[in-house]
Ligand SMILES: NC(=[NH2+])NCCC[C@H](N)C(=O)O
């Protein structure tokens with residue numbers, strides 16, 4: 110695992126912060142930084158939601174080119190941003206220095222839905238299949254259209270739970286968001302991305318959002334464009350662009 114101690118320390122602090130905001134009924138927007146930051150936001154939201162929703166966990170909509178569900182033993186890269194869902198769900202349990210993550214921090218994988226996947230490791234594929242995690246990949250979006258996909262997403266998670274949206278900017282096609290570490294061709298259009306945000310906002314149950322994987326240090330010409338795309342998606346998810 111790369112930078113494990115620093116990531117563990119910071120995500121633990123973030124988890125506490127997000128937990129207390131959520132307990133006060135406040136919305137949390139977490140801007141990254143790489144996707145390992147979601148270890149903090151997911152565990153904080155999950156713990157607070159468990160306390161406030163009669164034991165019902167939070168549902169997670171994960172919009173990403175990647176599945177980010179490697180454990181430290183399945184990861185080929187050692188990068189923690191490929192592992193946040195394993196830590197936040199208990200698949201990687203009791204692994205130091207992340208052993209502060211306990212069962213009451215865990216999200217429920219049956220309430221996780223992926224959108225826009227297109228670069229998934231072999232071991233991740235097995236995990237997704239064996240846990241029956243719902244996936245809408247780019248082919249599904251092309252075939253069904255984003256409106257139908259979102260209908261099915263909301264149907265899958267049911268109407269009883271709070272929703273956490275974890276949005277990786279690499280879910281977008283690189284032509285809309287080039288400034289990211291692991292771009293993958295054939296991604297979401299900007300308008301479909303905004304629709305995802307708008308639709309979850311309209312559900313009235315969105316309680317937290319991460320917008321991650323913008324890397325300004327890559328200094329490509331596309332930074333302003335990447336930031337512009339991110340800003341637009343956030344504003345739709347927060348309800349500033351309602352029709
Ligand atoms: N959040 C991301 N950009 N994740 C990329 C992960 C890539 C690869 N699956 C890994 O485990 O290293």
Ligand SMILES: [Mn+2]
Pocket residue numbers: 144173175177190277322
């Ligand atoms: Mn990611």
